[in-house]
Amino acid sequence: xxxxxxxxxxxxxxxxxxxxxxxxxxxxLPIAVVAALDAxxxxxxxxxxxxxxxxxxxxxxxxxxxxxxxxxxLGDQLGVGGQLSTGVVVVLGVRIFGNVAAxxxxxxxx
Amino acid sequence: xSTGRGPERTYAPDFLTELFQNPLDPGYSDAAASRRAGRxxxxxxxxxxxxxxxxxxxxxxxxxxxxxxxxxxxxxxRAQARAGLVTQIKQRESEADQLTRRADELRxxxxxxxxxxxxxxxxxxxRDLEAATGLGRVKGDGVVVRVADGPSEADAVTGVGGTxxxxxxxxxxxxxxxxxxxxxxxxxxxxxxxxxxxxxIRAAGGAILVDxxxxxxxYEVSAIGPGQLERRFRDSAAANLLRQVAAxxxxxxxxxxxxxxxxxxxxxxxxRYAVPSVSPSPSPxxxxxxxxxxxxxxxxxxxPSGGGR
Numbered sequence: 001x002x003x004x005x006x007x008x009x010x011x012x013x014x015x016x017x018x019x020x021x022x023x024x025x026x027x028x029l030p031i032a033v034v035a036a037l038d039a040x041x042x043x044x045x046x047x048x049x050x051x052x053x054x055x056x057x058x059x060x061x062x063x064x065x066x067x068x069x070x071x072x073x074l075g076d077q078l079g080v081g082g083q084l085s086t087g088v089v090v091v092l093g094v095r096i097f098g099n100v101a102a103x104x105x106x107x108x109x110x
Numbered sequence: 111x112s113t114g115r116g117p118e119r120t121y122a123p124d125f126l127t128e129l130f131q132n133p134l135d136p137g138y139s140d141a142a143a144s145r146r147a148g149r150x151x152x153x154x155x156x157x158x159x160x161x162x163x164x165x166x167x168x169x170x171x172x173x174x175x176x177x178x179x180x181x182x183x184x185x186x187x188r189a190q191a192r193a194g195l196v197t198q199i200k201q202r203e204s205e206a207d208q209l210t211r212r213a214d215e216l217r218x219x220x221x222x223x224x225x226x227x228x229x230x231x232x233x234x235x236x237r238d239l240e241a242a243t244g245l246g247r248v249k250g251d252g253v254v255v256r257v258a259d260g261p262s263e264a265d266a267v268t269g270v271g272g273t274x275x276x277x278x279x280x281x282x283x284x285x286x287x288x289x290x291x292x293x294x295x296x297x298x299x300x301x302x303x304x305x306x307x308x309x310x311i312r313a314a315g316g317a318i319l320v321d322x323x324x325x326x327x328x329y330e331v332s333a334i335g336p337g338q339l340e341r342r343f344r345d346s347a348a349a350n351l352l353r354q355v356a357a358x359x360x361x362x363x364x365x366x367x368x369x370x371x372x373x374x375x376x377x378x379x380x381x382r383y384a385v386p387s388v389s390p391s392p393s394p395x396x397x398x399x400x401x402x403x404x405x406x407x408x409x410x411x412x413x414p415s416g417g418g419r
Contacts, residue, residue, distance in 0.1 A: 061170065
C-alpha cells in the first residue's frame with residue numbers, strides 16, 4: 001500500500017512541479033525510464049515470489065538507471081549511441097518480459 | 111553470483127540463456143537465502159531501508175511523470191516547427207514568384223524602351239540575338255516531349271517501398287534536352303522554363319531543378335526546330351532508352367509535333383566571372399550613357415552618335 005502511495009506521490013509531484021529537464025539529460029530520459037521499469041517489474045515479481053528485499057530493490061533501481069545512462073553516454077561519445085541504446089533496450093526489454101510473464105503466472109496461474 | 115568456489119565448481123550458463131531463463135536479479139534470492147539463515151536487518155536499519163524504498167518509488171513516479179510530459183510536450187513542438195517551415199517555404203515561393211513576375215514586367219519595359227531608342231536594324235539584330243540566346247520569347251513549329259513518373263510502388267502514406275524505376279530523373283530530362291539540341295532544335299524549354307547556354311538541369315533530393323527552380327511532373331519539354339525535328343528526335347538514343355523504360359517500368363513518354371509553339375524568355379543570366387572580351391558598350395559609369403551597341407571592334411567606348419539619356 002505504502003509503495004503504491006509513494007509512487008502516486010511521485011507522479012503528482014512531477015505533474016505539479018513540472019520541472020524542466022536540462023537539455024543535456026534529455027537523451028537519457030527514455031532509457032532511464034526503461035531501466036526503472038525493469039527494476040520495478042523485478043521488484044513486483046520478487047514481491048509475488050515472496051522474496052522481496054528493500055535493499056536489493058533500491059540498489060537495482062539506482063544501478064539500472066545509472067548504468068543505462070552511462071552506457072548511452074559512452075555510446076554517444078564513441079559514435080555508436082543509437083546501437084548501444086538499442087542493446088540496452090533489448091536486454092531490459094527481455095528482462096521485463098520475463099518478469100511480467102512470472103507475474104502473470106502468479107496472478108492468473110496461467 | 112554465488113557460484114560455489116568449492117570443489118565442484120558450477121559454471122553459469124552463458125549470458126543470453128541466463129537472461130531468458132531467469133530475468134530476476136539474483137540478488138533477491140540471495141537476500142531471501144540470507145534471511146532464511148536468520149540474518150535479517152532489525153531496528154533502525156530496517157526502517158531506514160524502508161524509507162529509502164519509499165523515496166525510490168517516489169523518484170520513480172517523478173521520473174515517469176516528467177518523461178511523459180517531455181514526450182507529450184515535444185510532439186506539438188516538432189509539429190509546430192514543421193508547420194512553420196512549410197509556411198515559410200510557401201511564403202518565400204510566392205515572394206519569388208512575385209519577384210519573377212515583376213522582373214518579367216520590367217524586362218518587357220526595358221525591351222520596349224530599348225526598341226524605341228534604337229534604330230530599326232539595331233533593334234532587329236538585338237532581337238535576333240536574344241531569340242538565339244534564349245533571352246527573348248520565340249515562336250515556331252516544333253515538338254513537345256512529354257514524360258511523367260510511372261506509378262509508384264511506395265506506400266502513399268508511409269512512403270516506404272521499393273525504388274520506383276519508372277520515375278523521371280534529371281538525367282532523363284538532360285538526355286531529352288541534349289537529343290533535341292542535337293536534332294537541330296533552336297529553342298528548348300522545360301515546363302515553361304527556357305534553356306540557355308548556362309541552364310542547369312539537376313536533382314536536389316527528390317526534386318528536379320531547372321535553373322535552380324523546381325519543376326514537377328508531368329514534364330513537358332518543348333522545342334522549336336526544323337521540320338525533321340520530330341523524326342530525328344524519335345530516332346535518337348535518348349528516345350529509344352526512354353521508350354524502353356516506359357515499356358518496362360510504366361513511365362509515360364510521348365512525342366508529338368506541335369505547331370505554333372511559343373517558348374518564353376529565360377531570365378537574364380548573371381555573369382559574375384566572364385566579361386565580354388570586346389567591350390561592346392560603354393561602361394555604365396561613363397558620363398555619356400550610350401545605348402547603341404558600338405560597332406564591333408571599336409576601341410573607343412564613347413560613341414558620340416549614341417542617344418544618351
